[in-house]
Amino acid sequence: MHSAIRFIIFGLIVCSFSVNAHAQQIFKCSEGGTVSYQSLPCAGATLRSWQATPDVVTPAAKARDEELRREPRPARRTGGRYRSSRAGKAPTTTACQQARKGRADAYAKAGLKRDFTLSSHWDNRVHDACW
Known part of the structure; x- marks a missing residue:
C-alpha cells in the first residue's frame, strides 16, 4: 500500500511541472525490500526506468478545475441514508x-x-x- 501512495504522490509531482518542462528519466528502485521512485539512478537494483513527460495543462482545463472546486458538495451520507428535511428536528423516541x-x-x-x-x-x- 505504501508503494501505491508513493506512486500517486510521484504522479502528482510529475503532473504539476510547468508546460515548458522537459522529459525526465524516472527510476523504480528496490532496496532492502522497499520500492521507491526517484530521478537519480538507483544505488541498488533498478526495477524499471522510463522517460516521463509532464502533461500539458491548458487554461481551459485549469478554469474547469477551479469551477469544480467552487461547486457545493453533496451532503455526506450518515447511517446509510441521505439527510432528509427532518435532519434539524429532534429524533422521535419509540x-x-x-x-x-x-x-x-x-x-x-x-x-x-x-x-x-x-x-x-x-x-x-x-x-x-x-x-
Missing part, C-alpha cells in the same frame, strides 16, 4: 427506547439497593415494549 431509558433511570436511582421486584418490573416493561 416505546422501546422510552422503556429502556426508564429502566436505566430507575436502576441508577436505586443504585446498589435494587431488588428483584424492581428489576422484574422494569425488565417486563422493556420486554413488552420491545418485543
Whole structure:
C-alpha cells in the first residue's frame, strides 16, 4: 500500500511541472525490500526506468478545475441514508427506547439497593415494549 501512495504522490509531482518542462528519466528502485521512485539512478537494483513527460495543462482545463472546486458538495451520507428535511428536528423516541431509558433511570436511582421486584418490573416493561 505504501508503494501505491508513493506512486500517486510521484504522479502528482510529475503532473504539476510547468508546460515548458522537459522529459525526465524516472527510476523504480528496490532496496532492502522497499520500492521507491526517484530521478537519480538507483544505488541498488533498478526495477524499471522510463522517460516521463509532464502533461500539458491548458487554461481551459485549469478554469474547469477551479469551477469544480467552487461547486457545493453533496451532503455526506450518515447511517446509510441521505439527510432528509427532518435532519434539524429532534429524533422521535419509540416505546422501546422510552422503556429502556426508564429502566436505566430507575436502576441508577436505586443504585446498589435494587431488588428483584424492581428489576422484574422494569425488565417486563422493556420486554413488552420491545418485543
